[in-house]
Amino acid sequence: MKQELTLRIILETPLVDVDFALQKGSGTGYHTIQKQRSTARDLSFECTVTVKNRLDGQPDFAGVVVQGTPSNRFIYIDIGASAGQLDTVWRRRLKVPLRGITTEMIDESVSNPSSILETKVPGTGRDGGPACGTVKPFMGWYVATK
Template identity: 60%
Template sequence: MADQELTLKIVLEKPPSGVDFGLQKGSGNKYKTIQIQRSSDKNVEFEFTITVKLNDGLPNFLGGFVQGPPTQRFIYIDIGTYAGQKDTTWSRRLKIPLMGISLNTIKELSTNNNKILEARVPGTGRDGGPNCATVKPFSGWHISTRAAQ
């Protein structure tokens, strides 16, 4: 299997209102937050692409949005001040793991351009603020149909 691009969609369900959320591109001091959205009474959604390369028969996820070592890759959602919001007390990041995406799933996506991988995660944490750290519970990534454009 050659390198392949995957379209991912992260849906933050019912995050607290008035907080900025954004997708982190890059890492360390050289990152930027894109697709910044202020939450209201709706879910917040991010859609983007990553690359997958086979590494000893296992998927290795690559690209500007991918963080972490090869066996523990994840996506960061920046929250509050990390997303550039000035008028907030929130400074958090939400870590969305990429584990559990199988070769069979990747092959299925390669045969249908109308399909994407979607993860739905709680937008609000136990403290009533934005969910942060590694998302729990995490129901994983599921194949979904791309919305009509």
């Protein structure tokens, strides 16, 4: 059975004056959505994904922002020029894994209208620029209040 699930990604302390956006689609035909220019505050992105159970019982995610193979799904946050910003030296993407979201977490979030699945990821990398690549260390997803 397919279910709709809302996810929130909080990008903590991103580099100031850089555009960040969710990536919709893949390949050369992708678009950015929810573009935001960073200030001194965390950025927040919300999206809806579809979830169903794979044959092995594990959740599988689909939707316009979902990337990757069934066993390795993720969401891209486009950064700088990748998000359409023309006046920047940054061209990066941050891969936010969907691993660790359990059926129990999904059921709790879907059954309670005031709940949402949330994760927090670093906005600045070790090099002082915007964080990019796969989020490491990834602290995982949790049920939060909307």
